[in-house]
Amino acid sequence: MKSIAEFQIGYSQYLDPEGKAVQDLPDFARDQEEMLSMYRLMTLTRSFDAKAVNLQRTGKLGTYASCLGHEAAHVGIGAAMREEDSFAPMYREYGTQFWRGVKMSDVLLYWGGDERGNDFAGPPHDFPWCVPIATQCLHAAGAALAFKLRGEKRCAVTVVGDGGTSEGHFYEAMNVAGVRKLPVVFVVVNNKWAISVPLSIQTATETLAQKAIAAGIPGIQVDGNDIVAVRQAMEAALTRARDGDGPTLVEAVTYRLSDHTTADDASRYRKKEEVEQARLLEPLIRLRRYLTETGAWDEAREEELLADCQRQVDEAVEAYLNTPVQEAGAMFDFMFATLPEAMVEQRENALRYEPETGEH
DSSP: OOOOOOOOOEEEOSBOTTSOBOSOOOGGGGOHHHHHHHHHHHHHHHHHHHHHHHHHHTTSSOSOOOOTTOHHHHHHHHHHSOTTSEEEOOSOOHHHHHHTTOOHHHHHHHHTTOGGGGSOSSOTTSOOOOOSTTHHHHHHHHHHHHHHHHTOOOOEEEEEETGGGGSHHHHHHHHHHHHHTOSEEEEEEEOSEETTEEGGGTOOOSOSGGGGGGGTSOEEEEETTOHHHHHHHHHHHHHHHHTTOOOEEEEEEOOOOSOSSTTOOGGGTSOHHHHHHHHTTOHHHHHHHHHHHTTSOOHHHHHHHHHHHHHHHHHHHHHHHTSOOOOGGGGGTTSOSSOOHHHHHHHHHHHHTOTTTSOO
């Protein structure tokens, strides 16, 4: 039997867990201010994340999806994109969205049950949060098709988790993107757990990046706790897409240090030792060590940054808590051009029994 095709999946890492460079760094990583800007946003994202979990625990926020441990992957994606590109998120990519101009108060509004949070600041061509698993991949492929048909030098980027790669939407989006050579980048943030399902029983593939092979597109695996590796892979994939060479799948290997959401208790299915080992590899420690070794960072600057992050988060929380609640009728106002008759009555009843305006 002869071999008719062979495939290889590359792995990329620039900073090891000790913050040491293991190969020559790309140009952006030699720019001290650029590295500091990414570190600052990673730290702000973590501060925000901790506060959001506390708000949920005290009844001031609804179910919330933490991004603890994903900061390098998410900020690296955002830093590689251009403003005119389109981002189709899942539901925890706050670092990407903050880089692109989304406000922390917008995120809090959304998880507080107010859909005005989904009409967030930032590029108006970015997509809203997508809770159904992997359907955002199709949204990104559709946007990329529009860019290609219009002859625009723009790209679409979407993020899916390891569990989402088992969904048909994921394969369908990659398949059409490969066939049409669409300018889109699929990012799999592999955090090892699809809620309570470990990667080991999610798939038999050695890597998730190799799922790109079936779609006829390149796939690469990167250290998702190394922001340099994530950003470099994204920049290469976006350049390829912009040049008309089609899509790429980037698998960023990291770990979900938090529960899946605040409605989850990961201690019921994960070993404590596993989480503790993962904490040794987490992204902020790595980048902070690198910046300290290069003389760009020290303890005094760290304390100043943490204080500033706390101030910004507190201001966002205050803005969220002081946002007037929408009337109950608002849930009916944006679904139909003309409200169906049955819903007219429902809307009237909702307003009639709204606590602030009528009987309870």
